[in-house]
Amino acid sequence: MTNINIISEAQLAEVVASATQPLNIEGRGTKRGFGRPSLPLPTVSLAALSGVTAYEPAELVLDAKPGTTVADIARLLAAQNQELAFEPPDLGPLLGAAPDAGSIGGAIACNLAGPRRLKAGGARDHLLGFSAVSGRGEIFKAGGRVVKNVTGYDLCKLMAGSFGTLAIMTALSLKVLPAPEKTRTLLLLGLDHAAAWEAMTKALSSGHEVSAAAYVPAGLAAALQEERLGDGLTVTALRLEGTALSVADRMAALRALLGGRTEELHTANSRAFWRRIGDVAPFVGDARAVWRISAPPSGGVTLAQAVESIPGAEIYFDWGGGLAWAAVPDTGDAAAAVIRAAVAAAGGGHATLVRATDATRAAVPPFQPAPPPLAALEARIKNVFDPRGLFNPGRMWA
Amino acid sequence: MTLCMPAPDAAVIARRAAIAQVLRGLVPPANVITHEDALKAYDSDGLTAYRQPPMIVVLPETTAQVSAVLAYCTREGIKVVPRGAGTGLSGGALPLADGITLGLGKFNRILEIDFPNRCIRTQPGVTNLALTQGVAHAGFYYAPDPSSQIACTIGGNVAENSGGVHCLKYGVTSNNILGLEAVMIDGTVIRIGGKHVDAGGYDLLGIMTGSEGLLAVITEVTVRILPKPTTAKALLLGFPSNETAGACVSAVIAGGIIPAGMEMMDRPAIHAVENFVHAGYPLDVEAILIVELDGPASEVEELIARVEAIARTAGACYCRVSTTEAERLAFWSGRKNAFPAAGRISPDYYCMDGTIPRGALSKVLARMREMETRFGLAVANVFHAGDGNLHPLILYDANKPGELDRAEAFGAEILKLCVEVGGVLTGEHGVGVEKRDLMPVMFNDVDLAQQQHVKCAFDPQGLLNPGKVFPTLHRCAELGRMHVHGGKTAFADLPRF
Numbered sequence: 001m002t003n004i005n006i007i008s009e010a011q012l013a014e015v016v017a018s019a020t021q022p023l024n025i026e027g028r029g030t031k032r033g034f035g036r037p038s039l040p041l042p043t044v045s046l047a048a049l050s051g052v053t054a055y056e057p058a059e060l061v062l063d064a065k066p067g068t069t070v071a072d073i074a075r076l077l078a079a080q081n082q083e084l085a086f087e088p089p090d091l092g093p094l095l096g097a098a099p100d101a102g103s104i105g106g107a108i109a110c111n112l113a114g115p116r117r118l119k120a121g122g123a124r125d126h127l128l129g130f131s132a133v134s135g136r137g138e139i140f141k142a143g144g145r146v147v148k149n150v151t152g153y154d155l156c157k158l159m160a161g162s163f164g165t166l167a168i169m170t171a172l173s174l175k176v177l178p179a180p181e182k183t184r185t186l187l188l189l190g191l192d193h194a195a196a197w198e199a200m201t202k203a204l205s206s207g208h209e210v211s212a213a214a215y216v217p218a219g220l221a222a223a224l225q226e227e228r229l230g231d232g233l234t235v236t237a238l239r240l241e242g243t244a245l246s247v248a249d250r251m252a253a254l255r256a257l258l259g260g261r262t263e264e265l266h267t268a269n270s271r272a273f274w275r276r277i278g279d280v281a282p283f284v285g286d287a288r289a290v291w292r293i294s295a296p297p298s299g300g301v302t303l304a305q306a307v308e309s310i311p312g313a314e315i316y317f318d319w320g321g322g323l324a325w326a327a328v329p330d331t332g333d334a335a336a337a338v339i340r341a342a343v344a345a346a347g348g349g350h351a352t353l354v355r356a357t358d359a360t361r362a363a364v365p366p367f368q369p370a371p372p373p374l375a376a377l378e379a380r381i382k383n384v385f386d387p388r389g390l391f392n393p394g395r396m397w398a
Numbered sequence: 399m400t401l402c403m404p405a406p407d408a409a410v411i412a413r414r415a416a417i418a419q420v421l422r423g424l425v426p427p428a429n430v431i432t433h434e435d436a437l438k439a440y441d442s443d444g445l446t447a448y449r450q451p452p453m454i455v456v457l458p459e460t461t462a463q464v465s466a467v468l469a470y471c472t473r474e475g476i477k478v479v480p481r482g483a484g485t486g487l488s489g490g491a492l493p494l495a496d497g498i499t500l501g502l503g504k505f506n507r508i509l510e511i512d513f514p515n516r517c518i519r520t521q522p523g524v525t526n527l528a529l530t531q532g533v534a535h536a537g538f539y540y541a542p543d544p545s546s547q548i549a550c551t552i553g554g555n556v557a558e559n560s561g562g563v564h565c566l567k568y569g570v571t572s573n574n575i576l577g578l579e580a581v582m583i584d585g586t587v588i589r590i591g592g593k594h595v596d597a598g599g600y601d602l603l604g605i606m607t608g609s610e611g612l613l614a615v616i617t618e619v620t621v622r623i624l625p626k627p628t629t630a631k632a633l634l635l636g637f638p639s640n641e642t643a644g645a646c647v648s649a650v651i652a653g654g655i656i657p658a659g660m661e662m663m664d665r666p667a668i669h670a671v672e673n674f675v676h677a678g679y680p681l682d683v684e685a686i687l688i689v690e691l692d693g694p695a696s697e698v699e700e701l702i703a704r705v706e707a708i709a710r711t712a713g714a715c716y717c718r719v720s721t722t723e724a725e726r727l728a729f730w731s732g733r734k735n736a737f738p739a740a741g742r743i744s745p746d747y748y749c750m751d752g753t754i755p756r757g758a759l760s761k762v763l764a765r766m767r768e769m770e771t772r773f774g775l776a777v778a779n780v781f782h783a784g785d786g787n788l789h790p791l792i793l794y795d796a797n798k799p800g801e802l803d804r805a806e807a808f809g810a811e812i813l814k815l816c817v818e819v820g821g822v823l824t825g826e827h828g829v830g831v832e833k834r835d836l837m838p839v840m841f842n843d844v845d846l847a848q849q850q851h852v853k854c855a856f857d858p859q860g861l862l863n864p865g866k867v868f869p870t871l872h873r874c875a876e877l878g879r880m881h882v883h884g885g886k887t888a889f890a891d892l893p894r895f
Contacts, residue, residue, distance in 0.1 A: 058652040059755045081654055117595060121573050124601055140848040141841070146753045147566075148787040148825035150559045150608045151833075151840055152867065153849045154572065157604020161596070178654035201514055207537070207628035209693055246697030253694075296593035298514040322595050347515075350598030368598045373586045377855065378600050384851035396599075 017137025025164035027103030066105025087114030089278035111161030114278030115212035124160035132167035135386025166385035180241035190233035212239035289334035289356035297321035299346025306342035406496035431455035452493030469585025482554030488830030522553025541568035559608030561826035566784035577620035627692035636683035636716025643685035644759035646712035660784030674739035677732030744793035752816030753825035787825035
């Protein structure tokens, strides 16, 4: 099908206003496999609407067009010792695309956040303002360029996680933050599920400011580091960030608090470890279906047991047990029924099918179906942004 | 005081007694208030310049009662104004002559404290401070801390997306809540999110937060709690000018430090609070900064030393580091009492709430000095400097003819200036009725129409808190026809934000 390459906001508004059929909307196309399969429709690509238009380190704000790669933004920020604190993961490789190719528009539209989500918030918390074209072909803006802002509805939140189904963003203002000076990770080796959860809960309830907490079973730990990690044992990982002295002090305190058999990852090794956790490196390159599950942290053990009972399935946890990534054989419903029942049993939440064959993604709702009153409200919200149903039809729901 | 509100519906007011009778069947009869004297207690919120007794006050006790009341109001076309503690500063809970004020004061119980999941499930009428008090014994707290935290409720905090002095490091309300139960205007009960992070589907939690009671009535909130930092220390810094204080704020942030709080006060504010609470502030300086660092002890020590060095370089002429918890709290006592202190030096004051880029601080303060002369009124400035959130307190006397109008005109000019330098109209107090008519300074017709479309998705009849936030009321059907062809807006050439 045709590709419509957008180079300006005005052109995009014209394209939308004059559209005679629905459109697929994409940034740089690295997460095309996420959600329901695209319909055979013309694709509006934002890849060429790219570039950082303003960056003011002392104001902690950066403006970019949607097609700018996250990698380019990260490089620019790193030169000023700053970063996107929500650690946007690079799901490209998981979904069969090249690494470091994803756009900032796509990262926000999919509301993706990495391990620091539990301390720094998600993508939704870092979009300060935006301009967009609605399904009416109208250019509108919301939010601003400052953190403290309650002027009007917070439409930024709706844009994050809407997968391009509400409006097409043409400019984004993002909150940026100083990068931590030092990072170190404490690895607790060989804990079973119950002990791992106890350790993560203890650590996250302490005053040591743990900025990431993950649990990786023995079979997956090897995929997380160049050298052998975990010695064939389960790995419970806790990250500390801050000034050098503070990190060293807190590491000592954390070891004293938790005890047991431990190792440490310093600086580059720590960064690489968490990047692989966020990018779902353990499941890159295999043929299984991949689920992303958000549930109450305390439900993690229930969830782990349910998934591990499926032959050929594996699961690991981030966000102190609140986020799970599960790989299951891509057959039948890709274990949708088992997993969604387990989420309910774990105290509620949602399971999203992030990777699967087109056939599976067409047969199983990739996004957790909402209860009827919420589904009706979401449909009305879709309708007030895109009354003609032009944007990404079928991407989130049939 | 001229404030144009939607014209009251005389037919509804004429049915007042009958409506009250029906409501007494939906909630315990004693919870329906119609007596004139009793209604007076509800005639304004914290923005006391505007007063209007409600037609009826209803105080439901359960979600089912809220649902029944709202379903009835939808059937009968009766307007509803939700109300928490009534401490809001922008008139968001200002009653309507033909509307019911729905008070959530009886929803005053914490429902569940869940330490393993680090959250509290609570009814909306619980105060902000009570949440922290409920978990303090286990070393936890709820981070957003608006200055009114002893009185304001968590439901109101969600409606206004409240901030506080510590939101520089810990975020505002929307960054700290996980779930909501709410009742739509037609009586439908919805549950959004829960104890997990990131509710699925569209971010309804995000859009509801800060929606100023226009989208749905909140009946339950799940908030995240955090372990209390092991150490907190504050610096009290004095500067010879606003410019040097402003430069210090920027230098701290540029130095890669995000303090827990960074507050500024100018000379008039310093003198007002020092005379009131004797916090020990230096009186021979033009501006003070209170910079608080919290976290692990060694990090706090290290960063205190760095901030002190930055402040000296920036030109600080006074520097004191808190050595005890009592001293740290004394530093804050002045700041937290700045509003009542202003009330002591002036019969009335009008508190503004714009946000500006940090770098524009000294320029904005200088322009405000010019305005003081022009409007013939003085201003004391209290300022969440770390995140650029200004609280100029315009001092006036409502008993002197014309002063209130001048104060309001002055305030509007300050907010326009905030937008002009790249900021926004309101940082944490909300739009309400106060800043409603200034919305076009920041947003064009298409921007505002898109927001009103969202309102229509929740409340197609426009019954929930009408007359707030939006300068022009459009019926939802009308909005649907407002099509701007080809994206050409009235100000197509204006920069977008």
